Amino acid sequence: MTPARPSTTSHGRIDKRQAILEGAFRVFARQGYAQACVQEIANEAGVAKPTVYNHLTDKATLFRHALEAAARTVLEERLAALGPLQGSAEGLRETLTSVAYRLLQLHCDDRSCALRRLLYSEINKFPDSLDIVRQYGPHRLNEALADRLARLMLAGRLPTGDPARAAEQFIALVVGPLEARSEMGTRPISGSELRELAEAAVRTFLLAFGDQHV
Amino acid sequence: MTPARPSTTSHGRIDKRQAILEGAFRVFARQGYAQACVQEIANEAGVAKPTVYNHLTDKATLFRHALEAAARTVLEERLAALGPLQGSAEGLRETLTSVAYRLLQLHCDDRSCALRRLLYSEINKFPDSLDIVRQYGPHRLNEALADRLARLMLAGRLPTGDPARAAEQFIALVVGPLEARSEMGTRPISGSELRELAEAAVRTFLLAFGDQHV
DNA sequence: ACTAGTTTGAACCAATGAGTTCAGATCGGT
DNA sequence: ACCGATCTGAACTCATTGGTTCAAACTAGT
Numbered sequence: 001m002t003p004a005r006p007s008t009t010s011h012g013r014i015d016k017r018q019a020i021l022e023g024a025f026r027v028f029a030r031q032g033y034a035q036a037c038v039q040e041i042a043n044e045a046g047v048a049k050p051t052v053y054n055h056l057t058d059k060a061t062l063f064r065h066a067l068e069a070a071a072r073t074v075l076e077e078r079l080a081a082l083g084p085l086q087g088s089a090e091g092l093r094e095t096l097t098s099v100a101y102r103l104l105q106l107h108c109d110d111r112s113c114a115l116r117r118l119l120y121s122e123i124n125k126f127p128d129s130l131d132i133v134r135q136y137g138p139h140r141l142n143e144a145l146a147d148r149l150a151r152l153m154l155a156g157r158l159p160t161g162d163p164a165r166a167a168e169q170f171i172a173l174v175v176g177p178l179e180a181r182s183e184m185g186t187r188p189i190s191g192s193e194l195r196e197l198a199e200a201a202v203r204t205f206l207l208a209f210g211d212q213h214v
Numbered sequence: 215m216t217p218a219r220p221s222t223t224s225h226g227r228i229d230k231r232q233a234i235l236e237g238a239f240r241v242f243a244r245q246g247y248a249q250a251c252v253q254e255i256a257n258e259a260g261v262a263k264p265t266v267y268n269h270l271t272d273k274a275t276l277f278r279h280a281l282e283a284a285a286r287t288v289l290e291e292r293l294a295a296l297g298p299l300q301g302s303a304e305g306l307r308e309t310l311t312s313v314a315y316r317l318l319q320l321h322c323d324d325r326s327c328a329l330r331r332l333l334y335s336e337i338n339k340f341p342d343s344l345d346i347v348r349q350y351g352p353h354r355l356n357e358a359l360a361d362r363l364a365r366l367m368l369a370g371r372l373p374t375g376d377p378a379r380a381a382e383q384f385i386a387l388v389v390g391p392l393e394a395r396s397e398m399g400t401r402p403i404s405g406s407e408l409r410e411l412a413e414a415a416v417r418t419f420l421l422a423f424g425d426q427h428v
Numbered sequence: 429a430c431t432a433g434t435t436t437g438a439a440c441c442a443a444t445g446a447g448t449t450c451a452g453a454t455c456g457g458t
Numbered sequence: 459a460c461c462g463a464t465c466t467g468a469a470c471t472c473a474t475t476g477g478t479t480c481a482a483a484c485t486a487g488t
Contacts, residue, residue, distance in 0.1 A: 034248030048466045121335025138394040176386025180352040207422035
């Protein structure tokens with residue numbers, strides 16, 4: 001589980017770089033880019049200020065790398081959430097519902113909310129954050145889900161159709177209502193409410209894309 | 215069309231206050247709260263710095279008021295977009311599609327994107343922006359649309375069901391896919407792509423909520 | 429033309445924070 | 459125990475910026 005770019009030399013205690021990136025993300029998440037001061041990031045990471053500048057030259061590059069690391073793990077979690085669609089022996093509705101529920105959980109997660117906020121807010125000041133979005137953004141989740149749906153269609157468990165479109169609308173049905181209800185991610189949503197949202201999303205998805213109508 | 219709170223006295227050229235709020239919103243939209251400096255806002259509004267402080271005491275209250283004004287007009291536009299659902303004599307599918315298309319257009323609008331970004335980014339630093347979200351947020355659009363759908367159900371043009379849920383999922387189907395495709399509002403979406411998104415959204419909405427299945 | 433309120437420009441103050449410097453502490457490997 | 463590299467803490471520089479002050483200019487109504 002080595003980090004993408006190891007510490008400048010092979011030794012130097014437990015990799016400070018990782019601690020810095022994580023602390024930076026937490027502080028940026030709380031304060032936003034401009035409001036976050038490097039000293040506070042250093043404190044949060046349990047490190048001195050020059051050490052921060054030693055590992056990451058700029059505040060800007062610090063931001064970029066912290067963002068990228070967070071985006072990667074968030075995407076990985078979301079992709080993992082699609083797992084049950086792999087070898088789904090049980091009922092399709094149940095599998096879809098559990099996947100939807102897991103996606104909703106992840107969408108509510110602090111890390112995920114903070115990342116979304118940061119990307120939204122600083123995308124103007126950091127045009128190259130767009131690369132992060134393109135590499136680890138929702139687009140990737142769409143594709144992965146489309147793959148799964150295509151397999152289901154081929155296996156005859158779902159009527160044939162455009163899997164990309166189905167994936168796109170499935171995700172929209174799942175997270176769209178949450179976005180509106182959670183008031184910018186500030187209102188905590190109970191587990192039972194999430195469950196109910198997931199079931200509702202799967203219900204209309206299957207009404208439109210499933211073969212059990214009539 | 216008098217502003218919510220008129221200038222401190224009845225005279226004083228054309229209301230500077232309005233110009234300040236609009237300029238402030240433009241600058242905040244470009245730079246974010248912390249990065250925006252009051253001098254630049256003053257320049258953008260064609261006004262001297264002390265005048266800004268004369269009308270709006272703080273940078274913070276300046277921000278709040280600029281945000282609230284923008285949120286109000288954005289919500290009004292969106293509510294107006296539901297107009298065609300009022301006395302829809304023509305085909306339901308066509309009406310829904312045109313409404314969806316209009317909503318997508320508005321969602322792509324610069325003002326709308328900037329407002330979303332600002333709310334997302336500064337909601338932590340300005341907890342009372344939540345009042346703005348609650349008063350002028352997506353929740354209001356949901357309610358208005360639920361009203362229209364309820365009328366359509368009563369008129370027998372749509373099968374009876376939960377209008378709130380239908381409204382929630384309709385909006386999710388419309389704007390959700392856009393959100394993913396537009397890469398945080400940075401990629402411009404062509405009119406034909408919007409049209410196609412609107413038609414797809416209405417198609418699955420009617421498959422799930424309409425009475426023409428079978 | 430006079431007056432009262434508003435706007436302007438510019439200078440000013442104080443605070444904040446990015447980024448650097450440096451001498452001394454600390455640690456890993458030998 | 460020693461060495462070379464890293465980490466630390468504190469102080470420092472310098473630019474930015476929020477907010478204020480003030481005298482001069484302007485504007486409207488009488």
